[in-house]
Every structure is written in structure tokens, then in C-alpha cells.
Amino acid sequence: MPRKAIPPTLKNKLLYESQYCCAICQKSGCQIHHIDQDHSNNTEDNLIVLCVAHHDEAHTMRTMSNNLDARALRHAKSEWTKQVRNSRTLAATLEGQTKNTKNGWLSVGVSWGYINHKRVAEMSDIGAISNKGQRLLKYCLDKEMVDENAIIIKPLNSSMSNSFIRNSVYNWFDFGDDQRLHALYSEMVDQISRNTNVIHLEPSTWTKARVRSLVRPGGLIFFNKGVYFKSIDETQENDHRRCQTFKNKVHVEFYVDTIDMFGATSKTVSFQGHQTCAALLLVKSLGERDDGGLVLSCTPLALGVGFRGAIDIQAS
Numbered sequence: 029m030p031r032k033a034i035p036p037t038l039k040n041k042l043l044y045e046s047q048y049c050c051a052i053c054q055k056s057g058c059q060i061h062h063i064d065q066d067h068s069n070n071t072e073d074n075l076i077v078l079c080v081a082h083h084d085e086a087h088t089m090r091t092m093s094n095n096l097d098a099r100a101l102r103h104a105k106s107e108w109t110k111q112v113r114n115s116r117t118l119a120a121t122l123e124g125q126t127k128n129t130k131n132g133w134l135s136v137g138v139s140w141g142y143i144n145h146k147r148v149a150e151m152s153d154i155g156a157i158s159n160k161g162q163r164l165l166k167y168c169l170d171k172e173m174v175d176e177n178a179i180i181i182k183p184l185n186s187s188m189s190n191s192f193i194r195n196s197v198y199n200w201f202d203f204g205d206d207q208r209l210h211a212l213y214s215e216m217v218d219q220i221s222r223n224t225n226v227i228h229l230e231p232s233t234w235t236k237a238r239v240r241s242l243v244r245p246g247g248l249i250f251f252n253k254g255v256y257f258k259s260i261d262e263t264q265e266n267d268h269r270r271c272q273t274f275k276n277k278v279h280v281e282f283y284v285d286t287i288d289m290f291g292a293t294s295k296t297v298s299f300q301g302h303q304t305c306a307a308l309l310l311v312k313s314l315g316e317r318d319d320g321g322l323v324l325s326c327t328p329l330a331l332g333v334g335f336r337g338a339i340d341i342q343a344s
Contacts, residue, residue: 031067034060034075040241042075048232050079051108052096059083063101076105116228120250120308121218125335138334141294142284143213145197147310148329149178152216153223161215164208173201173209178216180209192267192286193295210290217330221308226250234275236322243324245313249280252306252335257284257299267295271328277321282309282328298333306332 042060050057057079064074065087078086086096118124125138154165154177168174175181186200198206227233227242229251243249253273261268267286272279286295298305309326317323 032070034070036237037241038070038072038075040238042072042077044227044233044238044242045109045112046077046105047112047230049077049108050082051076051101051105052082053079054108055079057082061086061101063098073102076101116226116250117222119252119335120221120226120228120306122214122332123218125332139290139332140210140214140217140330141291141298141305141333142289142328142331143210143217144327144329145180145213145288147327148213148216148220149180151220151329152178153219154178154216157215157219161212161219164212164215167208168212171205173205174212178212188265190264192262192265193292195265196287196289196295198290206290217308220329221248221250224248226308229280231275234278236276236278239278239322239324240314243311243314245311247311248308248329249311249324249326250306250308251280252304252332254302254304255307256302259300269299271299274321277317277319279317279321279323280307280309280326281323282307282326284328284331294333299331306335308332
């Protein structure tokens with residue numbers, strides 16, 4: 029059968045799901061092989077990402093040793109893409125970052141330091157959060173810190189400090205209760221991340237063509253890299269900040285408020301100036317810049333501090 033070109037969107041999807049690595053040896057691989065040797069059959073199930081060496085082997089038939097036949101290729105693809113999915117899920121959750129820390133002390137300081145409480149409450153399935161989350165929700169409900177939808181209730185007797193550094197939703201509550209509220213919302217963020225097809229903007233993904241193939245308005249993205257935070261409207265209660273990051277003419281833009289940050293360090297260090305952070309974002313739109321770049325306008329769900337760039341995929 030005549031060879032048919034693999035559609036670019038499908039090619040980018042296959043490369044992304046294989047983490048731009050050979051499904052056999054996990055080394056860098058950018059070639060796509062037709063498992064049934066039919067170059068006109070461009071169905072997703074018939075395509076696998078291989079390095080040059082294993083692509084050659086897939087086309088070689090031996091009589092004295094095992095061949096890299098269709099059955100072996102499909103099994104390798106299934107196992108590898110499953111590991112990639114699991115690794116990405118762990119990387120984009122606080123629970124995954126903590127559980128997969130080989131030395132317990134390294135987990136200290138890992139936190140969702142910013143949470144968009146209103147949007148996270150809207151997107152969470154409260155009835156399906158973890159057992160830990162259910163216990164925290166019950167506590168916060170009993171203390172009248174949140175309503176039945178986990179929306180935060182501002183106490184009638186709350187007072188405002190003279191600086192946004194000491195004004196956040198957590199400052200409305202007593203010490204201990206503020207930490208329980210933060211733990212509840214962290215569970216809710218993790219639930220959203222686990223249950224959504226989050227697109228990870230890893231170094232190999234961060235190109236215009238690949239982002240356009242993978243990212244859609246209404247979808248979620250996750251990355252861990254340097255972000256520029258600029259104050260644009262500071263008041264006694266809140267500091268409204270514009271956040272930007274870019275690579276290879278792909279720009280990501282969003283805004284955060286210090287009133288939704290946990291702890292003074294988040295407001296004064298972690299999310300100010302140029303800092304590396306993890307970001308879980310809801311994509312509002314994709315647009316073109318005057319310079320030919322691509323811009324993703326986003327709504328932040330959560331920003332993390334202390335996150336490692338990648339989970340050891342062999343351990344997942």
C-alpha cells in the first residue's frame with residue numbers, strides 16, 4: 029500500500045504520550061513505526077514511537093532469536109505509556125510529590141502555596157474527595173469555615189490588617205484551623221489534577237506546533253519553571269499580580285491575588301519577582317502575538333512551591 033503521511037496532530041499526540049522517548053528503551057526517539065508494517069494504516073493503535081536502533085530492529089526478522097514483532101511492540105507501547113501517564117499524574121499532585129520522595133525530609137516545604145479557592149471549589153467533586161479530604165471537610169463544616177459546597181465563609185468578626193502580607197483568607201481563622209482549610213483545598217486541587225487530562229508542558233512539549241496540537245481552551249496544563257510575577261494593583265487587603273512565562277515563542281499569562289496565598293513567604297518570596305514554581309492552569313484561550321508568538325491566556329488553579337521538575341518514572 030502507498031505510504032500516507034501521519035497527520036501532524038496525531039504525530040504530536042503519540043510523541044507526547046511516549047514522552048518523546050522510544051517505547052522499548054526509553055532513550056530519545058523521534059521516529060514513528062507502523063506496527064503492522066502497513067504504511068497506509070495511520071490509526072493510533074498501529075503507531076509506536078521508537079529510536080533509530082529499535083526502528084531498524086522492528087523491520088528485522090530473525091530465525092534464531094526473538095523478534096520485535098507486533099505483539100511485543102503493542103505490549104511495550106502499552107506499558108510505557110501507562111508509566112508516563114502515572115508519572116505525570118504524580119508530578120502534578122502534592123500527594124504524588126510527597127509520596128515519591130525517596131528521603132522524607134525532602135518533602136518538607138512542598139506545598140500548593142497559592143490556590144484559587146473559588147474556581148477550585150467550583151471544579152471539585154466534593155462527594156468524591158479522599159478520605160482525608162472528607163475528614164477535613166467535616167471539620168471545616170462543623171466550624172462553619174466553609175459551606176456545603178466547600179466555599180469559604182468569611183467570619184463576621186474578621187478584621188483587616190494594615191498590609192496585604194497579613195491579609196488572606198487564611199488569616200480569617202485561628203492558627204491550626206487555617207492549616208486544616210489549606211489542607212482541604214490542597215486535597216481538592218489534587219483531585220482535579222488526578223481526574224483531568226492535564227497536558228504537561230515539559231521542555232520537549234514547549235513548541236508552537238506541539239502546544240497547538242495538544243492544548244485546547246477549557247483544558248488544564250501543568251508546568252514547573254520560572255515565572256515572572258509583577259504587581260499591578262496593590263491595596264491594603266490584596267496585591268494583584270500579573271504572571272508570565274515563555275519558551276520558544278510560546279507565552280503563558282495569568283493573574284494571581286495574594287489574598288488566596290498561604291503564608292507570608294508565598295506573598296513575599298515564592299510568587300514575587302522571578303521565581304520557579306509549579307503551575308496548574310485552566311486555559312481560557314490561545315492567540316497569536318504580533319511577533320508571531322503563541323499566547324495561552326489562563327486562569328490559575330494552583331501554584332506549587334518545592335515541587336521537583338519530574339518524578340522518577342522508573343519508580344512509578
